[in-house]
Amino acid sequence: MRVELRGIDKSFGAVRVLRGVDFAAAAGEVHALVGGNGAGKSTLMKILEGVHRQDAGDVLLDGEPVHFRSARDARVEGVSMIFQEFSLVPSLSVAQNVFLQHEPRRAGVLLDDREARRRTRAIFSEMGVEVDPRRRVDTLPTAYWQLCEIAKALALDARVLIMDEPTASLTRAETSSLFQIVERLKERGLAIVYISHRLDEIFQIADRVTVLRDGQVVESALVSETSLEAVIAAMVGREIEGEMHWQDRGAVEREPLLEVRGLRTADRLAGVDFTVAAGEVVGLAGLMGSGRTEILRAIFGVDRRAAGAILLRGKPFSIRRPSDAVRDGIVLVPEDRRQQGLVLDHSIERNLLLPSLRRLAGFLGFVDDGAGRRIVEETRQRLAIVGGSRSAPVRLLSGGNQQKVVLGKWLATDPAVLLLDEPTAGVDIGTKTEILQMIRALADQGKAIVLVSSEAPELLAAADRILVVRDGAVVRSVDRRDLTGEAALEELLQEAT
DSSP: OOEEEEEEEEEETTEEEEEEEEEEEOTTEEEEEEEOTTSSHHHHHHHHTTSSOOSEEEEEETTEEEOOSSHHHHHHTTEEEEOSSOOOOTTSBHHHHHTTTSOOEETTTEEOHHHHHHHHHHHHHHHTOOOOTTSBGGGSOHHHHHHHHHHHHHHTTOSEEEEESTTTTOOHHHHHHHHHHHHHHHHTTOEEEEEOSOHHHHHHHOSEEEEEETTEEEEEEEGGGSOHHHHHHHHHSSOOGGGGSOOOOOOOOSOEEEEEEEEEESSSOEEEEEEEETTOEEEEEOOTTSSHHHHHHHHHTSSOEEEEEEEETTEEOOOSSHHHHHHTTEEEEOSOIIIIIOOTTSBHHHHHHGGGHHHHBOTTSOBOHHHHHHHHHHHHHHHTOOSSOTTSBGGGSOHHHHHHHHHHHHHTTOOSEEEEESTTTTOOHHHHHHHHHHHHHHHHTTOEEEEEOSOHHHHHHHOSEEEEEETTEEEEEEEGGGOOSHHHHHHHHHHTO
16 A cells, blocks of 8 residues: 555544544555545544644555654655645746745755756646646636646655645536546556545545544445445435435515616626525526626625615615625625634634624623623524534634534524525535525525525525526526426536536
8 A cells, every 4th residue: 555544543632533543545546535524534634744643553655654743754755735725825936836945956056947847847747738837826727726736746756645625616627627637646656535525526536435424434445336325324424315405495476685786896797687585595607707706795795886786675775895785684605714704713602793793782882791692502503513612713613613603603693685605615515415404494484595606416406596697697597497407507507608
């Protein structure tokens, strides 16, 4: 085996995160590591990468025990990790990023930019892609940022490559291209550990899959000898097949709660028109860059409107800033929860109460702490938020629980309209089904919901109606009953390009 982890135990204080975990990947193999948020995947990989030290167990490379004291030690031995959040310096060139901190030098002193460009060009050639090593990274499409991350690992002569959610920011076509590159890396003899919440990818790219739950291996099998349903059941500990299927909630014939008319912004939206009724879930489908996120940002007041009107319950209202939207019952769950949805160093309690502070403040401006605690506990129970006391920093929560905090802080304000931008991005299948069930329940309560998602199964499972967005405008509206499945939605998107 190229890499082996044997009997790995790890605890943080009184919390035991890993319990006797065995994991191995051979040269020329893609081994998928999956599990729910908080299952222990990140901790296991951080041990392999040298960020954490195991309490018990062994790490072996090519059969030899290794003891990493830092991530640098791991990189020297050929273990590299590509994170979901890019670690590139946008203002530097591709070559400068690929060789950052280990630049080629002339006479051991002067930086040799020409040699860096030559080696970078050779690395991309081996990957089967063309990238100008002189171009600044911030001028490249997102897919090429991912390729630069891979090139950085190859420049360090990686023997083991850990890929953490590598397709999270990629389109379907870009994902297909990435998979072709992964196949080439297998041919080079790399052992690849592939982590993804998009489980259908596992069955496209991986040779083996190991499932972690509660810090233990609950299943490990050849992909050819298992099924998607079996992997999901192992992850969540129950069958959830029906929970991801569309549930016909009947025709929504009530008056529009939210109306958007001729919405334009200076640089992105080109006259957006649509309505959402009370109790309706409207999905926005479109390719990356089509304008879906910008529609939500303009409605919420993040981006300034150049023209158009927004009506709530039939009456026009002015939104100059997000606080105006919140005041009138419109809330936004943003695409990037860590950068836009949370104050990471603040506690779970403070994040949950942030939008409710004005309501909790009395005549003299003092916050009613008792009422605040009741809101926090009710929200935590309602959304099953786990992972620490209410005073714990929200950054310590798993991704799924962080997303529940973002949702919970807005639900505590009892909004009329929810704008949800990729609400299940980066969460496990169990949390995803919980969020989809929540969306249905909120619609049943009469909320108007606008849902943006890059995942066709999610849109098809939750939406009553789907709007196709292209070039900053809505070009098609389709009743969910008229779509037979993912292929029909994909065809609809292709027709709109």
